[in-house]
Amino acid sequence: MQNTSKQFYRDKEKDGRIYQLVSLNAKGSGPARRFGDKIIAPPPGRHWLWSQERIDEAWRKGLIVISDGGAVRYKQYLDEHNYHHVQSIWDDEEVRYLGAHSHEALGFETQKPEGLLTRIVKMCSAEGDLVADFFCGSGTTLAVAEKLGRRWIGCDLSRWAIHVTRKRLLSIQNCKPFEILNLGKYERQYWQGVTFGDMEDKAETERRFY
Ligand SMILES: C[S@@+](CC[C@H](N)C(=O)[O-])C[C@H]1O[C@@H](n2cnc3c(N)ncnc32)[C@H](O)[C@@H]1O
Known part of the structure; x- marks a missing residue:
């Protein structure tokens, strides 16, 4: 290795x-x-x-x-090898803050910059390795893994996250074929009831689900 x-x-x-x-x-x-x-x-x-x-x-x-x-x-x-030391605070040029007007921004509240995930994926894996992000959100890890020639698995309980991730991956040139699976009992009302109980504030329930 x-x-x-x-x-x-x-x-x-x-x-x-x-x-x-x-x-x-x-x-x-x-x-x-x-x-x-x-x-x-x-x-x-x-x-x-x-x-x-x-x-x-x-x-x-x-x-x-x-x-x-x-x-x-x-x-x-x-x-x-073109190595350079990075400190424990990463605020250098490669890991740029992701502003709302960045060309990367997808309108996903907690989206991370690709530069950050690029560094992490490169540090922790080699080409062909399998990268998994079980809280993939807007799919930054998966998009970076795809671009760096890694295989990947993503998971998220939010349908909005899956939608954004899918769209994002499909916009990558020569993205390899992938499949989306719905696993478990994700019938909306069932899930909401079990997770949040009978919440009075429907809007808040909705917000937390998505
Ligand atoms: C902080 S966001 C991830 C953002 C991501 N790094 C990006 O760049 O877009 C966390 C994600 O975890 C998902 N999540 C929270 N709890 C989860 C669970 N139990 N199983 C799967 N996904 C979950 C949320 O729906 C949300 O999309």
């Missing part, structure tokens, strides 16, 4: 370049590949991430390391 935090770069070349060793296999199935003069099969239930050509090139450059135990990993250099 690739760790994107600086603290995982613990190895150093003689010339001072800092790197981390990253596994060269991932879940799935695939053929054995040649590493120098050895043919090595991926571990059970895994496949090699790289083509034979890419392995050959990295092998020639000395970028692939095989441990005594047979683990095949590649060197990932810190200076090839």
Whole structure:
């Protein structure tokens, strides 16, 4: 697995370049590949991430390391990554405040800026991973996940949120097909009765449901 935090770069070349060793296999199935003069099969239930050509090139450059135990990993250099430290308060340019007149604004009260979710999704997942947001609201997490090549699952009890999310996803160019499922007893009056009881203020009941 690739760790994107600086603290995982613990190895150093003689010339001072800092790197981390990253596994060269991932879940799935695939053929054995040649590493120098050895043919090595991926571990059970895994496949090699790289083509034979890419392995050959990295092998020639000395970028692939095989441990005594047979683990095949590649060197990932810190200076090839465009990292910068972020503090615990995120108010930088990438995570801009989402104003009502922003081009992103969808009129959803609690909508978050895509920049914020982009940082979180990139920090916590790799391409092809599954991202889930069970309180997806206007679908910011899902839209960002889709744009970053992640798979996603979203969930919300509000039909308005589902509507906004659906519309938002469909507006993304080349958005992959998705499906909307209604799960559980969501018949409106039933749900409202169970959740809010017999509230006198119908408008407030309505507001909290949506
Ligand atoms: C703060 S908003 C999420 C906003 C979202 N991050 C965005 O960028 O639009 C929280 C959402 O959680 C939903 N929610 C609240 N309770 C829930 C529950 N028990 N199950 C599913 N969704 C729920 C609300 O309907 C609301 O859309």
